[in-house]
Amino acid sequence: FRVSAVNKFGVGRPLESDPVIAQIPYSKFPPHFAQISVELPSCLSNVGPASDVSKLIKCREPVSPPSAPNVVKVTDTSKTSVSLEWTKPVFDGGMEIIGYIIEMCKADLEAWQKVNAETVIATKYTVVDLEAGEHYKFRVSAVNGAGRGESCEVPASVQTVDRLSAPEIDIDANFKQTHIVRAGASIRLFIAFSGRPVPTAVWSKADANLSLRADIQTTDSFSTLTIEECNRNDAGKYVFTVENNSGSKSITFTVKVLDTPGPPGPITFKDVTRTSITLMWDAPVLDGGSRIHHYVVEKREASRRSWQVVSSKCTRQIFKVTDLAEGMPYYYRVSAENEYGVGEPCELTEPVVATEEPAPPKRLDIVDTTKSSVVLACTFTIDIPISGRPAPKVTWKLEEMRLKETERVTIKTTKDRTTLTVKDSMRGDSGKYYLTLENTAGVKTFTVTVVVIGRPGPVTGPIEISSVSAESCVLTWKEPEDDGGKPK
Incomplete structure (x- = not known):
């Protein structure tokens, strides 16, 4: 006979048996009979008491203790503990594994001692109450119904010291980096982290300070930032940073608050006439989580408090206001509108007079007098x-010279404007004034040209005399270096 195995790739090589003769499997000799005599015991009291019941015996294949666990490794250490982990034995001895025994000893000794009083069911265990900085050896053995099996030892000794690990931010399938909430609802940002030593956790907001309403709760493994009754000002990018001696890690959350938009950018103007002015502005930094549909432009006379709508459907960031009263000072403001309503307005802080003629100097100061002249200076x-x-x-500069406050020069700066004032102006105050604005996002410079008109300087010599006659002569000289700021 022969037998071959078959799989999806075909039939394998056959295995042949020894020759066998087809016959009845009995011997030719007749059976033998043996005669024995048994004397049955007799008892006057009939049958005696039964013996104790034996233990339950299950008919099965022979069993033995299990083999040693596989790959015993150290997963973590501290100054007083060591965490171990292992895999189940390949051979369970024919019976279910009922637990594990962990033993330890100091590296310079061979006196093994049992760690756990009862067998451990899980395949991991943390040994505690160890001496700081000491070296230990560990081994693990499995136990089944037939007894304790062989041990598997950690390959090298383990020192009880704190392990250093860089911070890690734990992200799972439910993690969201973008959160969208309606105005008035609550924002809750949750993040789990790890690291050794325990890292410090810090929340911050890009380009702004955290709201005073922000509630931060932090433990050794997670941190939560909560803001109740949020509004458009709570929208933006929130940065979570964890840091320890081994490094740092950050993650950014984007929060969108569905609300009316914030105020547009600063309003500027140009082309001022007796009856009109052209206003310009930037889009709001906070759009309320929705596209800006249009802008509302309003004006009011400086002597009144009521606002008048000039345009409620302006779709551009520039608008020409007409029908102004000549010489009348006006305030202007612009509001953005999205699907959730009209947002906060941006307003000019100073009124603008509808006029084409330059305004007269605000102040004239008498600087010097003589018998025939008066020297005036204006600011x-x-x-x-x-x-x-x-x-x-x-930063203010005149040409290449940085300006500082003096008796004549005053610089005032607020969060939304800067003002340079020069008193008793002189010809030397003429030139290009540079205003430089600088923050972490960049640098921007603006140029303003100032011309102070005054007396021309002396002509440049020498004076040359030519064409001399009895009644006349011709004088020649060069123009003065300073023409006084005005054509001759």
């Missing part, structure tokens, strides 16, 4: 609106 002011997050650093 000029450069006022420029500014913006930026964080608030920019402001």
Whole structure:
């Protein structure tokens, strides 16, 4: 006979048996009979008491203790503990594994001692109450119904010291980096982390400070930031950073609050006439989580408090206001509107007079007098609106010279504008004034040209005399280096 195995790739090589003769499997000799005599015991009291019941015996294949566990390794250490992990034995001895025994000894000794009083069912265990900085050896053995099997030892000794590990941020399938909430609802940002030593956790907001309403709860393994009754100002990017001696790690959350938009950017103007003015502005930084549909432009006379709508459906960031009263000072403001409503307005802080003629000097000071002349000086002011997050650093320069405050020069800067005032202006105050704004996002420079008109300087010599006659002569000289700021 022969037998071959078959799989999806075909028939394998056959195995042949020894020759066998087809016959009845009995011997030719007749059976033998043996005669024995048995004397049955007799008892006057009939049958005696039964013996004790034996243990339950299950008919099965022979069993034995299990083999040693596989790959015993150290997963973590501290100054007083060691965490071990292993895999089940390949051979269970024909019976179910009922637990494991963990033993340890100091590295320089061979006196093994049992760690766990009862067998451990799981395949991991943390040994505690160890001496700090000491070296230990560990081994694990499995136990079944037939007894304790062979041990598997950790390959090298283990020292009880704190393990250092860089911070890690734990992200699972349910993690969301973008959160969208309606105005008035609550924002809750949760993140789990790990690291050794326990890292410090810090929440921050990009380009702004965290709201005073932000509630932060942090443990050794997770942190939560909660803001109740949020509004458009709570929208933005929130940065979570964990850091320890081994490094740092950050993650950014984007929060969108569905609300009315914030105020548009600063308003500027141009082309001022007796009856019109052209306004310009930037889109709001916070759009309320929805596209800006249009802008609402309003004006009011400086002497009144009520606002008048000039346009409620302006779709661009520029608008020409007409039908102004000549010489009348007006305030202007612009609001953005999205699907959730009209947002906060941005308003000009100073009124603008509808006029084409330059305004007269605000102040004339008498600087010097003689018998035949009076020297007058006036004050000029450069006022420029500014913006930026964080608030920019402001620097004024005249040509290459940085300006500082003196008795004649005054610099005032607020969060939304900067003003340079020069009293008793002189010809030397003419030139290009540079305003530089700088923050972490970048640098921007603006140029303003100032011309101070005064007396021309002396002509440049020498004076040359030519064409001399009895009644006349011709004088020649060069123009003065300073023409006084005005054509001759």
